[in-house]
Amino acid sequence: LGVRAVLSLPMTLGQWILQQERQHPETADLAPLITATATAGKQIASLVARAGVSNLTGTQGSTNVQGEEQKKLDVLTNEVLKNALRSTGKLGVLASEEEDEPVSLMEEAYAGDFIAAFDPLDGSSNLDAAIATGTIFGVMRSGEQCLTGPDDASINQRQMQCMVQTLQPGANLVAAGYILYSSSVIFMLSIGHGVQGFSLDPAIGEFVLTHPNVRIPTRGKIYSFNEANSDNWDPVLQDYIRSMKKRGYSSRYIGSLVGDVHRTLIYGGVFGYPADKKNPNGKLRLLYECAPMAFLMEQAGGIATTGKQRILDIVPQGVHQREPLICGSSADVQDLLTMYERSVTMR
Numbered sequence: 001l002g003v004r005a006v007l008s009l010p011m012t013l014g015q016w017i018l019q020q021e022r023q024h025p026e027t028a029d030l031a032p033l034i035t036a037t038a039t040a041g042k043q044i045a046s047l048v049a050r051a052g053v054s055n056l057t058g059t060q061g062s063t064n065v066q067g068e069e070q071k072k073l074d075v076l077t078n079e080v081l082k083n084a085l086r087s088t089g090k091l092g093v094l095a096s097e098e099e100d101e102p103v104s105l106m107e108e109a110y111a112g113d114f115i116a117a118f119d120p121l122d123g124s125s126n127l128d129a130a131i132a133t134g135t136i137f138g139v140m141r142s143g144e145q146c147l148t149g150p151d152d153a154s155i156n157q158r159q160m161q162c163m164v165q166t167l168q169p170g171a172n173l174v175a176a177g178y179i180l181y182s183s184s185v186i187f188m189l190s191i192g193h194g195v196q197g198f199s200l201d202p203a204i205g206e207f208v209l210t211h212p213n214v215r216i217p218t219r220g221k222i223y224s225f226n227e228a229n230s231d232n233w234d235p236v237l238q239d240y241i242r243s244m245k246k247r248g249y250s251s252r253y254i255g256s257l258v259g260d261v262h263r264t265l266i267y268g269g270v271f272g273y274p275a276d277k278k279n280p281n282g283k284l285r286l287l288y289e290c291a292p293m294a295f296l297m298e299q300a301g302g303i304a305t306t307g308k309q310r311i312l313d314i315v316p317q318g319v320h321q322r323e324p325l326i327c328g329s330s331a332d333v334q335d336l337l338t339m340y341e342r343s344v345t346m347r
């Protein structure tokens with residue numbers, strides 16, 4: 001590479017973190033967590049890319065708390081993340097889709113400045129078909145609330161209390177994002193000052209800034225819903241989807257949240273996993289799927305709602321609770337919210 005070409009190399013994640021520490025000193029203590037998540041992401045990207053040749057596809061022969069069959073990589077990626085996050089010495093408690101209860105990662109009780117919620121490998125049911133998957137994370141500050149409570153309560157009980165009863169993801173999320181394992185490996189991240197995207201450069205093994213200050217288009221031309229469920233949707237949502245068809249929108253749905261949300265963030269439009277008659281709370285989990293995606297969408301100028309309530313206003317009552325999620329371009333999502341408001345006033 002000539003000197004000019006080298007000088008024009010994009011900023012690495014590490015350089016960006018140092019820049020953020022100077023520009024937003026209040027985010028400086030997040031650096032070890034971001035770095036650890038990126039390291040875990042590189043390890044998981046390698047495992048996912050080699051799943052077929054390393055006999056890592058297929059099931060583990062166990063089920064998670066949701067009663068879902070665990071893939072080998074679900075279990076393995078969960079361990080990779082716990083090890084990376086434990087090494088920071090900063091994370092008190094981790095909630096994971098693959099853990100029945102939140103786990104404490106610190107020796108001393110109630111320590112750790114942060115708690116986090118992860119979906120280590122979302123969309124893993126697509127792995128055997130080599131379709132995009134992703135890691136989703138949300139980081140919250142351990143509030144003072146975590147240090148109170150009956151002394152006889154176990155660490156997990158009190159940290160669960162802290163995690164679920166007192167920490168609204170919206171009010172306490174200080175960082176959120178995902179790592180997409182697809183045609184490229186992309187780390188999308190917000191620490192509360194917009195959204196940045198970093199692509200893994202295999203030549204140097206570093207995430208480099210490729211999507212600075214991501215803003216979702218105010219309106220798109222793509223809707224992303226599993227229309228197989230449409231007979232069970234509420235009439236307003238059915239009308240909403242029909243209206244987009246009439247306006248010439250395309251439908252894109254890969255059944256992998258990180259891939260569908262990433263495309264929506266970059267191209268615009270709307271993604272939804274709404275409530276339906278069979279699943280009144282939808283399918284996606286609040287703490288480690290809906291809330292992190294909602295944080296990113298809002299930081300990029302989009303909207304994220306259940307259809308009735310802003311996702312980031314929900315106070316969690318359970319680590320694995322499900323919520324409907326409709327998110328994307330502000331004008332597209334606002335169209336639906338307006339239709340819901342009208343349907344109420346017309347009654």
Ligand code: P6P
Pocket residue numbers: 122123124125226255256257258260273283
């Ligand atoms: P359905 C994957 O299993 C997942 O949790 C999300 O990644 C994805 O958005 C959703 O489920 C797909 O669900 O019912 O449309 O197959």
